[in-house]
Amino acid sequence: MQDDDLDRVLSREEDIVPSSGFAGNVMDAVRSQASAPPPIPFPWGRSIPGLAAALGLLLVVAVRFGSGSEAPAGNAALLVKALEAATTFGVGWIALALFASFVSVALSMRLAGGRR
Amino acid sequence: MDDAGWSYPARSRVKASEDEADVEAVLAGEIEAFERIVRRWQGPLVNLAWRFCRDRARAEEMAQEAFLRAYRALNRWRKDAAFSTWLFALATNLYRTELRRIPAWTVPLGEAAEARDPRPIDGGLEDQDRASAVRSAMLALPSKYREVLILFYFHDMDVGATARSLNLPEGTVKARLSRGREILRRKLPHWLGAPHMKEA
Numbered sequence: 603m604q605d606d607d608l609d610r611v612l613s614r615e616e617d618i619v620p621s622s623g624f625a626g627n628v629m630d631a632v633r634s635q636a637s638a639p640p641p642i643p644f645p646w647g648r649s650i651p652g653l654a655a656a657l658g659l660l661l662v663v664a665v666r667f668g669s670g671s672e673a674p675a676g677n678a679a680l681l682v683k684a685l686e687a688a689t690t691f692g693v694g695w696i697a698l699a700l701f702a703s704f705v706s707v708a709l710s711m712r713l714a715g716g717r718r
Numbered sequence: 719m720d721d722a723g724w725s726y727p728a729r730s731r732v733k734a735s736e737d738e739a740d741v742e743a744v745l746a747g748e749i750e751a752f753e754r755i756v757r758r759w760q761g762p763l764v765n766l767a768w769r770f771c772r773d774r775a776r777a778e779e780m781a782q783e784a785f786l787r788a789y790r791a792l793n794r795w796r797k798d799a800a801f802s803t804w805l806f807a808l809a810t811n812l813y814r815t816e817l818r819r820i821p822a823w824t825v826p827l828g829e830a831a832e833a834r835d836p837r838p839i840d841g842g843l844e845d846q847d848r849a850s851a852v853r854s855a856m857l858a859l860p861s862k863y864r865e866v867l868i869l870f871y872f873h874d875m876d877v878g879a880t881a882r883s884l885n886l887p888e889g890t891v892k893a894r895l896s897r898g899r900e901i902l903r904r905k906l907p908h909w910l911g912a913p914h915m916k917e918a
Contacts, residue, residue, distance in 0.1 A: 607848075608852065608899055608902060608903075609871075609875065611848060611849045611852045611853075612852065612853070612856065612867065612871040613871055613874070613875065614849070615769065615871060615872075617761070617765050618764065618765060618768050618774060618777070619761070620760045620761060620764040620778060620781070621778060624760055624764065624778055624781075624782070625753060625756045625757050625760055627782060628756045628760075628782050628785045628786070629750075629752070629753050629756065631782060631786055632749060632752055632785070632786065632789050633749060635786065635789070635790070636749050
């Protein structure tokens with residue numbers, strides 16, 4: 603088949619006419635969207651003190667772990683310290699909970715996306 | 719309003735000033751002005767969606783969503799391009815995403831081509847069969863070629879408009895057009911020797 607043939611066939615596409623209620627349906631959706639209250643913005647103002655406190659705490663922990671060692675800390679010693687801290691704070695459980703949440707959300711989205 | 723026989727490039731030239739006035743009215747709070755935009759562009763947007771999915775109900779659903787998104791994003795149209803160009807790029811992006819999420823029903827490319835003996839029995843039927851085979855084969859193409867071909871023919875074979883709708887460089891559009899056509903020719907070998915179709 604030559605390009606000319608392809609052009610003729612694909613250019614002569616039949617058009618469909620939108621159903622009579624199409625514009626009305628779109629405008630109904632637009633009006634309902636326009637009358638809906640605007641989405642609640644994230645309260646950045648209120649969250650700033652909390653975020654600043656968390657950041658400060660993180661810095662304090664980092665400084666303590668970084669400078670509080672009596673012996674010269676090599677890579678192995680740092681790793682041991684990190685593991686000890688992880689055990690103390692229950693990082694394993696937190697990681698497991700995060701993983702379970704991720705799987706749950708991914709599965710829900712997949713199921714919801716597949717159904718239409 | 720008569721939507722039959724619309725021509726996208728012609729309409730976009732004629733309606734550009736009306737689009738701009740209506741957009742300004744909507745942004746000033748006159749929601750009803752958006753209805754004029756919807757009535758002006760419902761034909762092209764529904765037809766573009768139809769070419770992507772070949773399902774009338776779904777095409778109207780996708781076009782409605784495109785209009786809603788356009789309404790929400792109206793203040794982001796910067797007027798550096800025609801409103802229609804912006805609208806088509808937005809709709810194309812939405813249709814592509816939708817079709818990737820839930821693909822249109824298509825026959826596999828190998829089965830789409832040459833579904834029956836193409837030897838001429840009747841001129842009209844032959845034309846219909848040929849058109850049907852080509853469209854089926856086009857819908858079964860990998861998405862990057864299919865999208866370019868759909869947009870190219872939708873925009874009356876205007877490479878520039880196709881590139882703007884897909885947000886791709888013109889060179890990429892030309893390369894994909896060429897490759898897409900090549901795949902179609904390879905998949906429709908029996909039509910190669912068939913006599914040319916009659917002019918409409």
